[in-house]
Amino acid sequence: xxTRIIILFVVIGAVAAFxxxxxxxxxxxxEQGVVLKHFPLGKVGVVAITTDDCVQCERLQKPALxxxxxxxxxxxxxxxxxxxxxxxxxxxxxxxxxxTLVRDAHGKVVKVNLGYVxxxxxxxxxxxxxxxxxCA
Amino acid sequence: MTYHFDRSAxxxxxxxxxxxxxxxxxxxxxxxxxxxxYMLGAALVAPRFAPQLLLYRALVRRGLVRxxxxxxxPTPHRFAQKMGFGVLLVGTIGSIIGLSGLAWGAGxxxxxxxxxxVTTGFCAGCFVHAQLARLRS
Numbered sequence: 001x002x003t004r005i006i007i008l009f010v011v012i013g014a015v016a017a018f019x020x021x022x023x024x025x026x027x028x029x030x031e032q033g034v035v036l037k038h039f040p041l042g043k044v045g046v047v048a049i050t051t052d053d054c055v056q057c058e059r060l061q062k063p064a065l066x067x068x069x070x071x072x073x074x075x076x077x078x079x080x081x082x083x084x085x086x087x088x089x090x091x092x093x094x095x096x097x098x099x100t101l102v103r104d105a106h107g108k109v110v111k112v113n114l115g116y117v118x119x120x121x122x123x124x125x126x127x128x129x130x131x132x133x134x135c136a
Numbered sequence: 137m138t139y140h141f142d143r144s145a146x147x148x149x150x151x152x153x154x155x156x157x158x159x160x161x162x163x164x165x166x167x168x169x170x171x172x173x174y175m176l177g178a179a180l181v182a183p184r185f186a187p188q189l190l191l192y193r194a195l196v197r198r199g200l201v202r203x204x205x206x207x208x209x210p211t212p213h214r215f216a217q218k219m220g221f222g223v224l225l226v227g228t229i230g231s232i233i234g235l236s237g238l239a240w241g242a243g244x245x246x247x248x249x250x251x252x253x254v255t256t257g258f259c260a261g262c263f264v265h266a267q268l269a270r271l272r273s
Contacts, residue, residue: 001162001163001164004161004162004164005162007161007244008158008161008162011244011247011248011251012251014248015248015251015252015255016255018252018256018258019252019255019256019258022256022258023256055211055212055215056212059209059211059212060208060209060212063207063208063209067207096258114258115256115257115258116257117257118206
């Protein structure tokens with residue numbers, strides 16, 4: 001039984017380490033200050049990263065982003081596939097889909113979410129990103 | 137189409153499954169894998185008979201757990217449940233034919249992925265899709 005308890009703790013430890021790693025990757029990507037130059041500037045927005053066959057993107061992330069836009073019509077939501085943005089995906093260390101990038105009006109990525117995130121969390125993240133006066 | 141999906145029920149079901157499989161693994165009784173497979177199977181085809189949902193509803197009625205209803209398509213979650221059920225079914229068959237290692241290997245995989253999902257919201261199937269897309273590009 002002791003062996004099994006040790007194995008169980010190893011599994012739980014591995015999962016905890018993975019959860020920590022995901023948060024760390026997300027935090028690190030958010031702090032990189034990557035600027036999305038080829039996206040329209042002047043509006044805060046969300047860039048959603050997907051793949052052609054991502055069911056969770058279509059069934060969960062897309063409705064969440066629609067709800068977000070219904071609450072805030074001043075934001076711009078752009079969908080890009082991993083195939084369309086290989087350099088960005090590599091630069092930000094995006095390892096799963098859906099992933100969402102919250103950007104300010106200058107195109108700077110201020111938050112990277114790896115995995116599905118609902119509209120309430122995105123609203124909180126967008127609330128700290130304010131458009132500059134000349135863009136408002 | 138509008139869906140009403142209770143995320144709290146999903147989380148409760150995942151935690152229940154983790155607890156059942158963890159206890160079963162520690163005490164070394166294969167019947168816990170059969171029970172885990174039954175939990176997921178019942179949640180998919182006959183939620184009225186799923187023990188974790190019966191317990192959840194009882195706790196909600198007593199005000200001990202709160203529901204968390206969202207307008208959300210349950211398809212991805214049901215797909216994940218089907219995957220979990222499939223793996224536990226393999227474990228059950230493994231146990232019946234005397235392959236206890238296979239049975240608990242399957243049990244540990246399901247438990248670990250459920251734990252990852254509960255703690256991070258990470259979708260293993262989506263991760264595989266993303267990695268394949270990265271390799272293609």
